[in-house]
Amino acid sequence: MQRLHHDQPIPEALRGAVLALGNFDGFHLGHQAVVSRAIALGFHMRRPVIVATFDPHPVRYFKPDVPPFRLTTLDQRQELFAHAGADAMLVFEFGPDLAATSAEEFVTEILAGRGLSAASVAISPAPFRGVLPLPISSLRAASPALRNPLNRNRAVPLTYDQFRYAFANAVDEDQAQRLYEQYSVPTPGEPLFQAAAANLNPWTEAKVDTKNPDRGPMLIVAGGKDHTVPVVISKASFKQEEENPAVTEFQQFDDRGHALTIDDNWQEVAETALKFVGRFAS
Numbered sequence: 224m225q226r227l228h229h230d231q232p233i234p235e236a237l238r239g240a241v242l243a244l245g246n247f248d249g250f251h252l253g254h255q256a257v258v259s260r261a262i263a264l265g266f267h268m269r270r271p272v273i274v275a276t277f278d279p280h281p282v283r284y285f286k287p288d289v290p291p292f293r294l295t296t297l298d299q300r301q302e303l304f305a306h307a308g309a310d311a312m313l314v315f316e317f318g319p320d321l322a323a324t325s326a327e328e329f330v331t332e333i334l335a336g337r338g339l340s341a342a343s344v345a346i347s348p349a350p351f352r353g354v355l356p357l358p359i360s361s362l363r364a365a366s367p368a369l370r371n372p373l374n375r376n377r378a379v380p381l382t383y384d385q386f387r388y389a390f391a392n393a394v395d396e397d398q399a400q401r402l403y404e405q406y407s408v409p410t411p412g413e414p415l416f417q418a419a420a421a422n423l424n425p426w427t428e429a430k431v432d433t434k435n436p437d438r439g440p441m442l443i444v445a446g447g448k449d450h451t452v453p454v455v456i457s458k459a460s461f462k463q464e465e466e467n468p469a470v471t472e473f474q475q476f477d478d479r480g481h482a483l484t485i486d487d488n489w490q491e492v493a494e495t496a497l498k499f500v501g502r503f504a505s
Contacts, residue, residue: 224301224304224305224309224310224311224312225237225310225311225312226297226301226311226312226314227273227311227312227313227314228313228314228316229313229314229315229316229321229333230316232337232338233337233338233339236271237271237273237310237311238338238339239270239338239339239340239341239439239504240265240270240271240272240273240310240311240339241261241262241264241265241268241270241271241272241273242261242272242273242274242275242313242334242339243257243258243260243261243272243273243274243275243309244275245257245275245276246276246277246280246281247274247276247300247304248276248280248293248294248295248300249294249295250295250300250303250304250307255307258272258274258304258307258309259307261274261309262307262308262309265310268504270341270504271310271311272308272309272310272311273309273310273311273312273313273339274304274307274309274311274312274313275312275313275314275315276297276300276312276313276314276315277314277315277316277317278297278314278315278316278317279291279316279317280292280293280317281317281322283317284317284318284319284322285322297312297314300312323428324428325414325417325428325429326349326414328351328428328429328430328431330343331343331431331432331435331438332431332432332435335437335438335439335441336432336435336437336438337437338437338439340439341439341440341500341503341504342439342440342441342442342499342500342502342503342504343438343439343440343441343442344441344442344443344444344496344499344500345441345442345443345444345460346444346483346484346492346496347444347445347446347449347451347452347457347481347483348443348452348456348457348460349414349418349429349452350418350421350429350452350456350459350460351418351421351429351430351431351460351463352421352422352427352429352430352431353421353422353431353433353463354421354422354456354459354460354463355422355459356453356455356456356459357419357456358453358455358456360450360451360453361450361451361452361453361456362419363388363389363450364388364389364450364451364481365389365415365418365419365451367379367380367381367382367385368412368415368416369412369415369416369419374412374416375412375413375416376412376413377411377412378409378410378411378412379409379410379411379412380407380408380409381407383399383400383403383407386399386402386403386407387399387403388450389450389451389481390402390407390451390480390481390482391403391480391482391486392448392450392480392481393446393448393449393478393479393480393482393483393486394480394482394486394487398486398487402482402485402486405485406482406485414429417429431463431464433463433464433466433467434466434467434468435467436467436468436469438467438469439469439503440469440470440471440472440499440502440503441464441467441469441470441471441472442471442472442473442474442495442496442499443457443460443461443464443471443472443473443474444457444473444474444475444476444483444492444495444496445457445458445473445474445475445476446475446476446479446480446481446483447475447476447477447478447479448477448478448479448480449479449480449481449483450480450481451481452481454475457473457475458473461473470503472499474495474499476491476492479492
């Protein structure tokens with residue numbers, strides 16, 4: 224089994240691999256289920272399988288005063304992953320640089336941008352530097368976090384009315400209430416502040432190398448009634464990504480809001496995504 228470091232090039236034989244991402248310390252039954260599913264998918268798609276882990280544990284960075292706790296060393300994890308049937312272990316060294324990486328940059332630059340994806344699907348993607356539209360509805364949807372600068376370092380909850388506007392505006396009242404009860408949890412405010420200031424902050428974390436030749440094919444999906452990431456933002460992101468030499472496509476679901484991946488018609492979005500990925504991963 225190969226051991227890879229996250230800042231090293233991915234070998235050609237492992238590009239487009241199925242990736243299981245987690246810490247996987249101890250490799251308990253839940254971890255094994257995730258990795259087993261990845262290995263089964265890799266076998267079905269005839270692709271290699273990479274298990275990614277973090278070292279040191281992210282807690283060591285965010286809470287350095289907490290006594291260190293680790294069930295398995297990297298060598299032990301590598302042995303466990305190999306025994307499970309994986310082809311390689313990818314180690315993310317968790318420090319200041321990785322901690323400062325936005326979620327979008329992590330996916331586009333560190334994963335897809337290094338050849339780890341056969342194809343990518345971005346559903347209602349958050350704006351990054353260079354995406355200029357900032358509609359009023361987006362500001363209103365993000366206002367529960369943005370109205371207080373201290374929320375940058377907090378987890379911010381939504382009231383039902385706030386969730387209804389930002390996520391569930393395109394479904395009926397009963398479904399909106401059910402989605403709120405099932406899916407609404409406090410979430411970090413920092414990504415919203417990063418996205419809102421992406422074109423004002425020269426050092427923004429919300430940046431994407433849209434011309435990266437290793438990005439691979441990408442589909443951008445938008446909801447026509449999305450208040451949080453309106454179509455105008457998704458289309459502006461598409462225009463930026465179109466500069467990439469790889470295939471870039473756009474799909475709009477006219478009657479869907481920001482809850483398009485969790486509402487009662489989520490299968491329509493999933494099937495569209497799978498159909499796109501299948502064109503390049505089969």
